[in-house]
């Protein structure tokens with residue numbers, strides 16, 4: 014069958030797909046241009062796509078033969094699942110395999126912004142490190158502080174586990190509260206959003222982007238945070254009102270932020286890059302050799318299953334297409 018792969022994947026994964034199917038690749042490290050995408054997807058039965066590809070009703074209209082969409086990401090806000098379900102197209106993501114890499118990066122951002130790693134590195138390179146001095150280049154400690162986790166899925170839980178090693182008190186807020194014994198086991202305390210924001214020294218976001226989480230952190234929420242607190246976002250940019258964040262960082266109504274994602278990615282809100290109390294990364298939460306290989310393989314396996322009409326292991330809409338009775342198909 015004909016397959017389109019819109020990103021550069023490890024050789025091993027490309028050959029796995031190539032052994033069984035006619036695969037067309039877009040291997041440049043830049044997103045496929047829309048017109049080219051529309052052209053390329055027209056005769057394909059399988060699509061292995063990236064978060065930078067917008068898969069909407071209009072694109073699907075140009076892909077009448079599509080039998081499966083395998084997104085190489087855990088987040089799938091780039092895909093109109095309803096439009097795919099309506100056409101009977103299963104959609105999959107890659108959960109689980111990027112949990113640790115993303116949780117590690119959330120911690121890296123906490124440490125980087127609170128301990129001023131980027132500023133320190135730049136200054137040292139520029140020859141600014143002349144003497145050790147007792148009150149020189151002071152940051153704030155991560156160890157022993159209070160961490161507020163917003164969204165307690167796999168990644169949120171992995172961040173909470175890491176926080177134990179830093180002897181942090183961990184608060185969480187999520188749509189559904191865990192059972193008390195689970196909270197005890199993970200050493201987590203549930204808080205409503207306002208009390209989490211007003212108590213935490215670090216607020217780390219781990220929610221998917223949905224209409225409900227768009228601008229979850231805006232002016233009002235930023236105002237609830239402490240002046241000494243840091244905001245960490247490794248989820249999706251539009252979860253934060255970036256203009257409001259720039260204002261809060263400029264006025265120092267919060268101490269700083271560590272961002273891996275942006276509202277209009279890859280563009281940055283004016284003012285953001287001029288600030289020295291923010292660490293900015295290029296959406297690299299899952300960007301390790303190990304994790305990206307696992308994600309590519311997982312996406313390929315989902316694709317291969319869908320091409321032969323089987324339920325992809327990580328299918329997001331199988332029940333919407335087939336109804337609950339087909340759950341184990």
Ligand code: GLV
Pocket residue numbers: 064085086087088089111298299
């Ligand atoms: C990356 O952002 C992902 O959703 O996997």
